[in-house]
Amino acid sequence: MDLHVYEQIDGLEKIAKENNIDIPRLRGYRLMKYEEPISKAEINEMKKEGEVSVAKRLCEADPFWCPTADWHTISEYTDAIKDYFLIKNGSGEYIGIRWDRIHGEKRKILKFAIKKNNRNIQKQYDMWNKYAGHDDVLYIHSRMGGNNWKYYEEKQDILNQPWFLDRVDDYWDSTYCDFYAKIKV
Numbered sequence: 001m002d003l004h005v006y007e008q009i010d011g012l013e014k015i016a017k018e019n020n021i022d023i024p025r026l027r028g029y030r031l032m033k034y035e036e037p038i039s040k041a042e043i044n045e046m047k048k049e050g051e052v053s054v055a056k057r058l059c060e061a062d063p064f065w066c067p068t069a070d071w072h073t074i075s076e077y078t079d080a081i082k083d084y085f086l087i088k089n090g091s092g093e094y095i096g097i098r099w100d101r102i103h104g105e106k107r108k109i110l111k112f113a114i115k116k117n118n119r120n121i122q123k124q125y126d127m128w129n130k131y132a133g134h135d136d137v138l139y140i141h142s143r144m145g146g147n148n149w150k151y152y153e154e155k156q157d158i159l160n161q162p163w164f165l166d167r168v169d170d171y172w173d174s175t176y177c178d179f180y181a182k183i184k185v
Contacts, residue, residue: 005030005141015138019163019183024152025143027176032137037129046125047118050171052086054113055097058106059085065106067113120171124178127168131180137165138181145169145177 005028012029016022059081061069087096102110131137146169149155158164163181170176 004028005139012138015183016140016181019138019181020161021138021140021163021181021183023140023142023144023158023179025148026140027143028141030139030141032131032139032180033133033135035128035132035139037132038125043121043125046121050117050121051097051114052094054117055086055110056082056094058110058113065109067109117171120169120174124168124171127166127178127180131165136183136185138183140179140181142177142179143175144179146174148175149177 008029009026012031015031016029057072058065058067060072060074060078061067062071062073063069064081082094085098085101086094087098089095097110099107131139144152149167149169158179161181163183165180165182167177167179170178
């Protein structure tokens with residue numbers, strides 16, 4: 001969750017109400033006129049860091065190495081697995097993947113999971129960059145991503161609003177979603 005947008009709810013709620021914007025499970029707002037585009041280099045750095053996060057999650061998955069696992073375990077056992085498959089720096093942070101130790105089906109699963117994660121990162125920040133700097137756009141962070149959106153019965157009401165521009169699930173936690181709304185300035 002983005003704490004900066006949460007802190008802005010009180011200050012920007014009036015703008016949302018004036019534009020008839022009502023998103024369930026609201027977590028915060030940003031005026032996009034104050035935001036800068038994210039550079040290609042920054043996006044690539046997120047993808048690089050994301051590769052290690054994806055591998056860590058597969059090491060913690062229950063069942064083991066299952067990309068769709070609902071359960072993850074953090075224990076001495078999964079720490080040993082991570083130590084085997086990942087590279088640590090001097091501070092004990094995981095900074096890379098030991099590809100020489102990942103073969104066959106595990107390698108295929110990891111590469112596909114990384115590809116999906118990279119696609120989600122790119123999608124989220126392409127949309128961010130599309131609206132960054134626009135005076136007439138309100139960013140809305142909500143807990144309406146993933147299955148929360150999929151099973152939300154009134155989603156057409158939101159999609160058909162005159163203010164609705166776009167929405168994208170958060171790449172880090174897909175239960176969150178970013179909406180972009182056109183506002184009157």
